[in-house]
Ligand SMILES: [Zn+2]
Ligand SMILES: [Zn+2]
């Protein structure tokens with residue numbers, strides 16, 4: 047992100063009436079809100095930013111009193127601000143939740159070292175417990191090994207699938223049933239556009255869901271930043287002087303997603319509200335009722351575009367488990383296992399003299415068995 | 420120079436166009452485009468009944484069959500862009516074929532509708548006349564042209580002010596006297612950016628066309644949108660918070676009740692790419708009829724030579740582009756590397772349904788007339804806090820008092836004055852989310868709109884039928 051927040055100037059001696067905050071009319075406006083271009087002061091910015099997140103939490107009933115909640119903590123700005131704001135709102139409005147920082151160590155040398163150090167500092171700064179779960183523990187592969195094997199081009203596919211499962215598996219290991227993530231409005235809008243551009247009909251209606259949970263899964267996920275602009279999150283972190291690590295994934299986004307991101311940037315320059323406008327649109331996307339397809343012949347196995355094998359001719363079945371690892375999956379074999387299998391075959395080819403593949407696969411199965419719910 | 424490629428279809432003529440990786444000669448390419456359009460025109464029973472030549476059979480007499488043929492009137496809005504011109508050309512060829520095959524009989528009649536702004540009238544008249552006297556001459560008994568002044572949409576006995584209060588996203592209206600009425604031109608110039616201008620002009624044009632269609636009792640309106648144009652439109656609707664309109668906008672299989680009486684829409688060019696339509700324009704000598712549209716020669720084997728004195732097209736600044744233009748630019752940019760995206764977007768759009776209605780009753784937007792499914796003001800209020808952090812010390816208290824005492828505190832310019840007037844005398848007014856955004860980009864977030872739709876479009880039509888005199892006049896030249 048090339049966005050740099052404006053610096054905090056010294057308090058001027060005399061303020062003109064025209065320079066006052068458009069909300070409180072008593073302090074100098076310092077920030078032009080990216081969301082609606084309103085000119086507001088720092089305190090009002092904190093107020094609207096925090097209150098909007100609180101409103102999102104309350105109107106969507108995100109939390110139950112007494113619930114244990116894991117914040118997916120990467121040390122990046124989104125998750126750092128999330129941990130900070132959740133702790134603050136929990137105390138201010140008495141949600142009665144217990145917050146745990148949950149960090150995933152993907153095993154990217156250099157990249158994670160700094161961000162994990164940040165998370166460890168956040169632990170001290172906010173007085174929140176921290177748990178770190180590594181890819182090595184979960185998958186027996188580090189991200190660096192995956193990239194070496196699959197190539198940088200495909201890394202985002204792996205990154206996405208493994209990271210998503212890692213948080214759930216990590217939370218399950220800790221007996222926590224609710225994971226909150228720092229996905230913001232920009233991510234949400236980008237997902238809506240991507241699903242339309244890719245024709246991803248299965249995900250279209252759910253693109254903007256604030257809370258997701260497969261029936262039968264013990265883990266629910268929610269996104270309290272659903273309506274928060276990335277730029278406002280950056281501004282908030284800046285003015286609150288929060289300690290975060292700049293974390294764009296070291297592996298650039300897959301090229302097609304990159305084109306959508308570029309489009310979003312141009313659209314935002316023309317109409318700043320377009321991010322929430324796209325989310326509004328996303329919330330109204332609904333598919334026509336499916337026309338009944340002729341049943342496939344018995345024993346028919348459908349292979350999905352992502353290479354996974356679907357059950358029951360492609361209908362989404364919740365609560366079904368992966369044959370390999372027991373993780374919840376709509377397909378017979380979950381996406382992570384599919385990808386891991388591809389990797390194993392590659393690794394076998396790459397290391398003829400060092401027979402690690404069978405060992406790796408066996409260990410993986412064993413490890414994952416212990417993690418089943 | 421190497422030997423030119425041969426057409427892959429007839430394997431005899433030289434290729435003039437390469438589309439979807441296939442070389443076509445002119446005749447085969449014209450046939451390819453024409454068949455794609457005609458396939459849509461035969462897509463269901465309703466449209467088959469319109470376009471087919473009817474004959475007496477067990478169910479109908481000869482008179483009834485002829486009445487059906489005469490009564491199959493379709494409305495073709497003509498923008499003089501490449502798509503609507505090509506669509507009309509294919510319709511014209513269809514009529515010619517029918518006359519040849521059915522001994523003078525044709526299955527349908529065409530009414531062309533041209534919406535114009537005064538500055539373009541002379542040019543459009545000239546082009547319409549050229550179309551009628553040259554291109555459509557053989558079928559002139561089956562084609563009629565109507566010109567409607569876009570300004571006429573503001574002809575109304577009463578007007579209403581529609582106003583957006585930006586602090587609460589509330590939209591209110593109050594009736595105003597006729598002398599406060601704005602012309603379309605004034606309205607468009609009060610927009611703060613090109614996107615808002617384009618949106619309002621489109622809303623006005625669409626209303627004219629659909630009302631004309633309903634009042635004229637046409638069997639269908641044929642829209643010239645190419646696949647490319649539909650993809651832009653779908654993306655733009657999503658970006659403008661108007662995704663709930665997509666299902667209705669693309670619906671060719673059910674009746675549209677937007678203007679009271681049922682109406683059928685058809686997008687016969689939905690399977691044809693804009694680059695193919697442009698190529699068709701070049702190879703069919705149709706470019707002379709285009710108005711304010713520059714066709715691209717990307718698919719032509721022999722590119723059109725650039726005039727030596729021609730200025731290179733100036734690249735537009737992103738900030739000055741409309742949302743539709745940005746969407747188009749995006750699709751143009753990825754066409755090479757991700758060729759299926761355009762058709763994927765259109766296919767996905769066609770799978771959409773109306774959203775669930777979260778309102779108590781069925782309401783239409785007071786500006787664009789689309790169904791409102793969700794209270795956009797309420798939605799925006801829920802996610803945007805407009806209260807403030809309390810005043811903390813004496814210094815701030817003093818500032819606040821200074822603000823309250825100032826002109827800015829009492830009435831911050833005309834906008835706040837207008838807002839407080841509307842708070843007193845206005846009523847809550849149903850407007851869709853997309854139109855709330857558009858209102859926010861008009862001067863004083865306020866516009867004057869005709870309050871009754873009772874004035875019919877027909878009453879202001881300037882009928883434009885090429886008479887025999889003008890025909891002979893042309894022959895005399
Ligand atoms: Zn303030
Ligand atoms: Zn698995």
Ligand SMILES: [Zn+2]
Nearest residue numbers: 426429444447
């Ligand atoms: Zn040919």
Ligand SMILES: [Zn+2]
Nearest residue numbers: 784787851854
């Ligand atoms: Zn509207």
